[in-house]
Amino acid sequence: MQVRINPRPIGGTLRAIPSKSHAHRLLICAALAGEQTELLCAADSRDISATRNCLTALGADIQPMEGGWKVYPILMPGEGDINCGESGSTFRFLFPVTCALSQSRTFSLEGRLSRRPMDALYDCLEEHGVIVTGAGTEKVSCSGSMRPGRFTIPGDISSQFISGLIFALPLLYGDSEIIIEGKTESRSYIDLTLACVRQFGITVEETPTGFVIPGNQRYISPGRIEVEGDWSNGAFILCGGAISGGVLTLTGMNNNSIQGDREICSILRDFGARVEISGDKVTLCRENHLRAVTVDVGNIPDLVPAVAAVASVAQGETVIKNAGRLRLKESDRLAAVSETLNALGADVRVEGDEMKIIGRPTLKGGTVDSWNDHRIVMMAALCAPACEEPVTVTGAQAVNKSYPGFFNDMEKLGGQTERWEDK
Numbered sequence: 451m452q453v454r455i456n457p458r459p460i461g462g463t464l465r466a467i468p469s470k471s472h473a474h475r476l477l478i479c480a481a482l483a484g485e486q487t488e489l490l491c492a493a494d495s496r497d498i499s500a501t502r503n504c505l506t507a508l509g510a511d512i513q514p515m516e517g518g519w520k521v522y523p524i525l526m527p528g529e530g531d532i533n534c535g536e537s538g539s540t541f542r543f544l545f546p547v548t549c550a551l552s553q554s555r556t557f558s559l560e561g562r563l564s565r566r567p568m569d570a571l572y573d574c575l576e577e578h579g580v581i582v583t584g585a586g587t588e589k590v591s592c593s594g595s596m597r598p599g600r601f602t603i604p605g606d607i608s609s610q611f612i613s614g615l616i617f618a619l620p621l622l623y624g625d626s627e628i629i630i631e632g633k634t635e636s637r638s639y640i641d642l643t644l645a646c647v648r649q650f651g652i653t654v655e656e657t658p659t660g661f662v663i664p665g666n667q668r669y670i671s672p673g674r675i676e677v678e679g680d681w682s683n684g685a686f687i688l689c690g691g692a693i694s695g696g697v698l699t700l701t702g703m704n705n706n707s708i709q710g711d712r713e714i715c716s717i718l719r720d721f722g723a724r725v726e727i728s729g730d731k732v733t734l735c736r737e738n739h740l741r742a743v744t745v746d747v748g749n750i751p752d753l754v755p756a757v758a759a760v761a762s763v764a765q766g767e768t769v770i771k772n773a774g775r776l777r778l779k780e781s782d783r784l785a786a787v788s789e790t791l792n793a794l795g796a797d798v799r800v801e802g803d804e805m806k807i808i809g810r811p812t813l814k815g816g817t818v819d820s821w822n823d824h825r826i827v828m829m830a831a832l833c834a835p836a837c838e839e840p841v842t843v844t845g846a847q848a849v850n851k852s853y854p855g856f857f858n859d860m861e862k863l864g865g866q867t868e869r870w871e872d873k
Contacts, residue, residue, distance in 0.1 A: 453827075453846040453857060453869045455834035457815065460863040461696040464687060466679035466703055467493045467859075470852050471639065473677045474501050474539045475646040478547065478617055480521035481510035483650055483671040490518040490676035496851045500537040504544050507532045508553065518677075523669075527553050531589075536561035536780060536851065542571065542610035543617055545592060549580045550618035554593035556584075561822060564588045566778055571611045574603050598624035598665050605634035607775075612660075613643040620652045620667035628660040635775065636749050638710025645708050649675065679703040679730070682752050683828070683853045685714040687863075689756040690832035691734045692723045693763055698863065699733040710750050717745055717753070721760055742766030742809060747773050751783075754805070755829035758787050762796035763836045764809040774803035780851070781821035790818045790826055794833055794841060815839030824851040831860060831867075844872065 468491045478501070480487035491498070502512050502519070507530055511522035532548070532555055534541040541557060548555050564587055572582045578601065581594040598619065603611050612628060619626040634640070644654055651670035655662040679702040691698030705712075705727045715725045715732065720743040723736040742764050747754050754773055761768035776783035788798040788805065795814030798807045815837035820827045827849040834841040846869075849856045857867050 451847040451869060451871055452842060452844050453831070453867055454840050454842045455831045455860070456840045456866040457834050457837045458864060458866050459694040459696055459835050460690055460860065460865050461694065461698050462863050463699040463701060464859055464863055465701045466684045467853060467855065468677040469680035469682070469709060470495055470497050471539070471642060471682065471709065472646070473498045474543060475643055476675060476677060477501050477505060477521065478543055479646050479650040479669055480671060481505040481508070481524050482547070482617070482621070483523050483669040485523065485671045487521045487671040488515065488518065488674040489521055490674070492517055493855065495854055496535060497537040497540065500533070500535040501540045501544070504532045504534060504540055508544070508548060508551070524551070527551070531556045531558045533558040534560070534563065536563050538563060538566055539610055542568070542608065543614045545590070546571070546575060546614040546618040549575055549592050549596040550621040552595055554591070556589055556591040559588050559590065562780060567607050570604050570607055571614065574601050596622060598622040598626040600627045600629060602629040602631060604632055605630040606632050609634070609636035609639045612640050616640070616643050616647060616654060616661065616663065619663040620647070620665065620669070622665045624665040626663050626665060627657070628663065630660040636710065636751065638708060638749055641708045678707055678709065681707060681709040681711040681714065684732075685711055685753055686756045686828040686832055687859070688714055688718060688732065688734050689760050690835065692718055692721060692736050692740065692760050693832060694835035695736050697733065697735045699731055701731050703730050703732050705730070705732070711753055713750050714753055714756070717743065717757060718760070720745070721764055740764035740809070742768040744769040744771065746771045751775055751779070752825065754783060755787050755825045756832070758791060758798065758805060758807060759829045759833050761807040762791050762798065762809060762813060762833065763811070766809060768807045768809065770805040770807070772803060773805055779823070781823040781826060783823065783825070786821040786823055786826045787829065790821070790830055791833070793818050794830065794837065813837045815841050817842040817844065819843070820845035820848040822848045824849045824853065828853065828856055831857070834865070
């Protein structure tokens with residue numbers, strides 16, 4: 451699909467979509483519980499659907515209800531391949547869970563997912579009785595019986611490895627310990643996992659080096675639980691408002707959320723926007739020129755495309771630090787962000803693990819590719835209000851991975867889009 455976004459300002463009020471990160475975690479906890487859970491989630495996406503489908507393949511029964519799903523737990527092993535699509539969270543969470551359930555299964559991976567780092571997790575699991583075959587291919591299998599014990603894992607590759615172990619280890623017959631080596635990146639995502647498992651009655655004790663997790667635990671359903679508004683995708687809407695100027699309000703947000711991407715409010719204030727928080731509302735107002743910032747994204751890598759777009763029209767040079775792990779996302783996001791913004795008329799360069807952006811008063815617009823990356827689609831689109839000419843994105847269907855209604859929501863805020871299928 452191709453989408454042309456005309457250079458019009460956006461503003462007004464919009465309700466945030468549910469958090470993909472939160473939905474993944476609650477779905478997994480619900481499927482591991484001993485009783486039914488009603489999970490309220492007002493919107494779907496390709497990644498959330500991947501987790502639902504994989505849990506169904508593992509033996510859960512997930513039925514639609516008004517405003518979400520009824521999740522009936524895994525009681526008997528399922529059948530067939532477990533298709534994760536392109537969802538890294540789905541695969542990295544459910545691979546160790548499947549091992550803990552002693553199911554011998556094959557996972558199907560699409561896109562770049564088979565090339566994203568997994569060896570550290572595989573090695574850790576193999577040290578505890580798991581047999582992994584097909585590593586680095588689009589078909590990865592696990593078998594054997596996973597033993598409890600000490601699980602040593604690096605903290606600077608993916609927090610999803612640690613989250614996957616946190617989900618899985620309570621199911622084992624004995625106590626386990628997670629030892630995190632080196633710096634822990636994206637700690638807020640681990641905290642979100644901890645919050646979710648604790649809501650389902652799981653005990654996890656933090657230590658100076660990681661976590662101690664007693665075995666023989668049981669996930670206990672809270673009965674009914676709601677997915678929070680999504681700070682990761684909401685950040686793109688707020689950044690689009692900052693680029694456009696004027697006033698924009700996002701509702702349905704948990705302003706005490708553990709989601710790390712809530713940091714976007716502080717970053718936008720540093721850029722010179724006024725951000726006010728009241729109840730479940732976040733209101734952004736930008737009347738004056740934006741100014742450059744320096745931001746460390748080691749714990750908030752998903753914000754880089756949105757922040758880079760704002761920086762492209764902020765006065766001065768913005769420095770985005772500790773962004774190296776973006777090379778391992780759905781695309782090489784350091785390359786994708788810099789090349790896409792430069793094609794639209796920005797001044798972006800990558801130096802090692804840093805991105806430096808010299809802001810310009812306006813961008814020129816033009817045609818760019820999605821890199822098959824949902825966040826690159828949204829980044830390009832939110833630049834349109836600052837462009838002299840329309841922005842056209844090819845392969846824009848990549849946005850369905852996390853935010854299928856993105857362009858509809860842009861139009862609700864006053865944006866103007868034209869869409870057509872690729873020939």
